[in-house]
Amino acid sequence: MWGAMPFTRGHARPDAARSLAQYRRRAPHYDLELMPFEPVRRQAIALLDVGEGATVLDIGCGTGLSFAGLLQRVGPQGRVIGVEPSPEMLALARARVQRHGWQGVELLQAPAASAPLPRAADAVLFHFTHDVLRDPAALDHVLAHLRPGAHVVACGLQWAPFWMLPANLFVLGAALYSVSSLEGLELPWTLLAKRLKSFEARPMSWPGIYMAQGRSR
Numbered sequence: 001m002w003g004a005m006p007f008t009r010g011h012a013r014p015d016a017a018r019s020l021a022q023y024r025r026r027a028p029h030y031d032l033e034l035m036p037f038e039p040v041r042r043q044a045i046a047l048l049d050v051g052e053g054a055t056v057l058d059i060g061c062g063t064g065l066s067f068a069g070l071l072q073r074v075g076p077q078g079r080v081i082g083v084e085p086s087p088e089m090l091a092l093a094r095a096r097v098q099r100h101g102w103q104g105v106e107l108l109q110a111p112a113a114s115a116p117l118p119r120a121a122d123a124v125l126f127h128f129t130h131d132v133l134r135d136p137a138a139l140d141h142v143l144a145h146l147r148p149g150a151h152v153v154a155c156g157l158q159w160a161p162f163w164m165l166p167a168n169l170f171v172l173g174a175a176l177y178s179v180s181s182l183e184g185l186e187l188p189w190t191l192l193a194k195r196l197k198s199f200e201a202r203p204m205s206w207p208g209i210y211m212a213q214g215r216s217r
């Protein structure tokens with residue numbers, strides 16, 4: 001039923017320069033644009049299997065909209081490591097951290113494929129990071145920095161079944177604005193799934209959005 005937009009198959013993989021340009025432009029109004037998706041973020045963070053003191057990677061952390069929820073999950077002894085290549089997005093993340101006086105957040109300005117991550121993180125969140133999920137080098141690098149059995153949560157845009165035209169128009173508009181390639185929007189998690197064990201993905205009640213989780217090997 002999914003995989004409804006075959007014309008996007010085989011398109012180029014993510015284009016880092018294009019993505020950087022997109023988020024340099026979007027940064028000033030990004031938080032406002034994301035407001036309708038905040039219930040999805042809350043669900044993704046609630047799903048993460050992490051306890052007090054855990055280290056969580058927030059890959060493609062953007063302006064840091066997930067930090068408050070993640071810090072609540074890992075407590076004062078925990079750590080959140082935000083990875084983000086766009087300087088404009090990261091500057092807003094840094095300002096957010098300073099504004100709140102958060103001690104447990106570390107920010108890395110780098111693409112996921114080459115970020116200097118700590119070893120053996122306990123969990124990773126990919127929240128609306130389609131470009132990262134379609135980049136094998138990025139996934140290999142991030143997953144190599146998780147402990148075995150670490151929890152992985154990913155969510156984002158996905159083509160709805162073909163007959164759900166309004167949902168697919170929404171996905172198309174959102175994707176053209178926020179990802180650098182439409183490749184893989186049928187099943188955005190395929191590269192991730194084959195690198196994990198006990199993987200599952202499901203559509204959310206909002207058509208065009210999925211939630212996925214799994215465990216690192």
Ligand SMILES: C[S@@+](CC[C@H](N)C(=O)[O-])C[C@H]1O[C@@H](n2cnc3c(N)ncnc32)[C@H](O)[C@@H]1O
Pocket residue numbers: 019020023034059060061062063064065066083084085086089110111112113126127128129131132135138178
């Ligand atoms: C739709 S935003 C999501 C931001 C944040 N996760 C959130 O939910 O608010 C996608 C983010 O992924 C970042 N991104 C794009 N390519 C990336 C890469 N190769 N490595 C890490 N982050 C990347 C973008 O700069 C952007 O900030």
